[in-house]
Amino acid sequence: MGIVCKNHVFTLQTKSSTYQMKEEGGFLFHNYYGPVIGDVDMSYLVCPMDRGFSGQPQEIVDRRFSLDTRLLEYSAYGTGDYRDYCLHAVYEDGSHVTDLRFVSYEVKEGKYALEGLPAMYQGEEKAETLEITLRDEYKNLEVVLYYGVFEDLDVITRACKIVNQSEEQVRLLRAYSMGLDFDNKDMDMLHFYGRHAMERKMERSPLQHGFQGVESRRGYSSHQQNPFVILCKQDANEEYGWCYGASFVYSGNFSIQAEVSQTDLTRLTVGIQDTQFEFHLDSGESFTAPEVILSFSENGLGQLSRNYHKAIRHNLCRGKYKTERRPVLINNWEATYFDFTPEKLVAIAKDAKELGIEMLVMDDGWFGKRDSDYSGLGDWFVNEKKLKGGLKNLVEEVNKAGMKFGIWFEPEMISEDSDLYRAHPDWALTVPGRSFTRARHQLVLDFSREDVRTYIFDRMCEILESANIEYVKWDANRHLTDVWSAKLPADRQSEVFHRYILGLYDFLEKLTQRFPNLLIEGCSGGGGRFDAGMMYYHPQIWCSDDTDAIERLDIQYGTSFGYPISTVGSHVSVCPNHQTGRSVSMKTRGVVAMAGTFGYELDITRLSQEEKDMVKIQVEEFKKYYFLIQQGDYYRLTDDGRKSPYVAWEFAAEDGTEALLNVVTLRVRAYAMPYTVRIKGLKPEAVYEVEGTGEKYSGAALMNGGYLLPVIWDDYQSVQVHFVECCE
Structure with missing residues (x-):
């Protein structure tokens, strides 16, 4: 088990899978990924063949050898492999060719970490790291490939660092995290598409020659596509068949593409989407590409999902609430929207406490001039006209009622009608002299700027330290447009998308360090940033703004393929439902919401006594089953309802x-x-x-x-x- 390196054959073993590559003639080839085969050199399966229009490196005269027809471990643009590539660099002489050759390797105990980026960590699991260094000797550009091996989790992680060891500047036009080559095309791709209020619907289709994949150019991982895909044998189902998963630990623009080549080979590439991406590396500088979590199951989709559930739950999520029982909460949004008073909130808290609910969350509308979504974002000061007596008094009253208190923030956004925008219009992502795109009556703050992040961080900390606040709902209700930063020169503007995400991670890391006992629930119009990257900072994410229990069956079904139940924010809401107008029994709404973190999104003071009695029973049952639901093995027993009644x-x-x-x-x-x-x-x-x-x-x-x-x-x-x- 673990990592075995013998005669430049590198074999990574987990309890149920083997991943193997080999250095040959200075090139790093991929040999195998599948069920356990030990440390047998699987390159015996290579069948050299001369193929027209597939050339050879200069030093090789054997026309049967071509990078265009071999399984490669990490591909670069310009040297005869015409398939999709991981790395594209431009040098000062205008050339685009990068010829990566094997240099060295090193095996280390423990799991590697990535500076400034979320990644799986070792925790209580056994883990090892393999580092392989490739180099373009002509331009002195290095690529360090990272492999993290978690034996018992059946997980192998991949990432890489690109280092400019030359004296000249290098421009990266593409810096993908990984490529993974397969020796056949007879697979299906499962991906998870959607829209706002209907995220992560599973779609399955066979691979065909050419390209097939998913991506986001929206600045976030998005509601529309999710950075998680599965490739599986065409006969694979929940209990049977080979399945490969790839989960991108990143929250911004992404691309996951599968290409079937002329020789029926399949290449899967995963990385930061390269629209408006160009990263400059001066001499000595490096670029770290985010992590990909790989897992393999020969026992179908169900086992693959359970591999991811356990890995994310225990070795990606962090903090106090990773394993501790989280409070059952009630959020006031669908109860009051912007129209609330301290008295109304306290009344909700008191009624909720009687039914066993443990936390009140005050949603949007408590700050600045904020009686609608037209104004106030960025002005993180308590609106004492609305919250008479101030936030501290409200929290104390809620605590006296026996309830914990949580609060809503949207730190990345700014309203034009705000004191902050009037003082600092350049802090918003806009292009000077151009009209801009407005969404939900708001703009996006330039989180690539440290001064912007510092100001928002200080205001947020001031609020969190002013009262006994134990939970934050972190929202982000629009995607990025007009991406330009006043802090960067013209030739660096194509770095803003990625620097924004790095800034977001920096902010969240500082926040979690400052408030280690704070429970943070991520949200982006519901599930618009539901990805493994955010789970490093948020142990739970609001799964969707659609709270209809029947719609949620579909949404939560798709979500379950790659993400654990403990990360799925799910609540019982009022009927008729505010998104669909559908009415569903209180019992059914509770059963569906229990396939998540569980809570309520309604005005509990308006429920009938019969409904309140049902709430009390639901809360007791959820607490009783809590660890079974949150930590147990999850099984999909039917499809999402498209075929089953x-x-x-x-x-x-x-x-x-x-x-x-x-x-x-x-x-x-x-x-x-x-x-x-x-x-x-x-x-x-x-x-x-x-x-x-x-x-x-x-x-x-x-x-x-x-x-x-x-x-x-x-x-x-x-x-x-x-x-x-x-x-x-």
């Missing part, structure tokens, strides 16, 4: 002692056939009792024969069944 999912304890089945019906049919659901993750020889019924079944029966669902009348109803191992 119901949606079912399950949480199973890692040791197989209990499981929680969740079912929501979509379409009831007259005299419908009975439905049976096969339970997962149990011990075949054990006996399980269905809690509250006295029914008992063997694990083998439940996993192979299944559990017969009760007959359900009416659409959008739900069933929740708890199986507990008993002593029989």
Whole structure:
């Protein structure tokens, strides 16, 4: 297991996978990625062949050898490999050719870290690092490839650093994090597309010759595409088949592309999208490309997802609330929007406390001149006309009611109608002399600038230290346009997109260090920045602004392929729903919201007594099942409802002692056939009792024969069944 280096064959082993590459003739070739094969040199599978219009490096006379037809580990532009490339550099003489050759390698104990960027960390897991250095000897440009190996997690991470060791300036036009070559094309790509209020819908399609992929040019990872893809065998399903995942640990513009070549090879590339990207490296300077988390499963999509769930939950998320139970909260946004008073908030807090809810979150509208979304952003001062008595008094009243207190911020944004914009219009991303694009009546602050970040950071800290605030909802409600910074010269303007994200990470790192016990929930109009990069700072992210329970089935289904339940912000909201007008039972809304961090998004003071009684039961049940839901193994038992008349999912304890089945019906049919659901993750020889019924079944029966669902009348109803191992 671990990293084995023998005769310049580099073999990375996890408990269920092998990743291998080889240095040959100065080039670094990819050999294999798949089920465990030990340290066998897999280059025996290479079949050299002379192919027309596929040339050879100058020193090689064998026409059967070409970079254009081999599996490469990290490709550069300009030397005869005509496929998609990872690195494109321009030198002072105007040349675009980079010829990377193997120089050295080093194996280190522990997991590498990336300066200024989020990345997986070792934690309690065993991890090793392999560093391989490639160099263009003519231009003295180095690429250091990083490989992190987590044996027990079945995860291999990749990143790289590009170092200018020459005396001249180098311009990077592309600096991707990784390429991964496969020796066949018979795979499907799963990606997760969407829009605001309908994010991460899964789409599956076979690879074809040419290019296929996803990307964002919006400045954020976006609602429209997600920086996570799966390549899998065409017969792969939840329980069977080879599956490869690639999760980009980055929150800005990205590109993930699969190309099938003329010889039926597949190349997957992952990196920062290169529209308006040009990074200058002076002599001695370096550029670090973000991390990619790779995982492989030969046991289908379900196991691949569980690999990612565990890795992100334990070795990417950080802080107090990584493992500690998070409070059940109620947010006032859909209850009051901008129209609230301290008295109204305290009334919500008192009623919520009676039902077992533990935290009140005050959303948008508490600062500056902010009675609508037309003004106030950037003026992070308490509006004492609205919050009479000030923030500290409000928080104390909420605390007296027995509730924790949280608050909403949108630190990256600025309103034109704000004192900050009037004082510093150049702090917004706009191009001087041009009209600009306005979205949600707001502009974006230039977070590539340290002075801007410092000002906002100081204002935010002043608020957080003024009262007992234990939670922040961090929002970002528009994407980037007019990207130009007053702090950078003309030839550096193509660095702004990336410098913005680096500035955001810098801000968040300082905030988490200053307030280590603060629970931060990320948000960007819901799921517009739902990515592994943000999870390094936010252990949970508001999954979508769409709170309709039936819509959320689809959204949360797609999200589950690459991200753990513990990161999914999900609440029970009012009916008729504010986004769709649909009405769904309180029970079903609760069952769906429990597939996440759980909370409420409604005016609890207006609920009927029957509804309040249901809330109390839901909160008790969620607390009872908390660690099973948040830390257990997650199973998708059906699709998202496009083919099935119901949606079912399950949480199973890692040791197989209990499981929680969740079912929501979509379409009831007259005299419908009975439905049976096969339970997962149990011990075949054990006996399980269905809690509250006295029914008992063997694990083998439940996993192979299944559990017969009760007959359900009416659409959008739900069933929740708890199986507990008993002593029989």
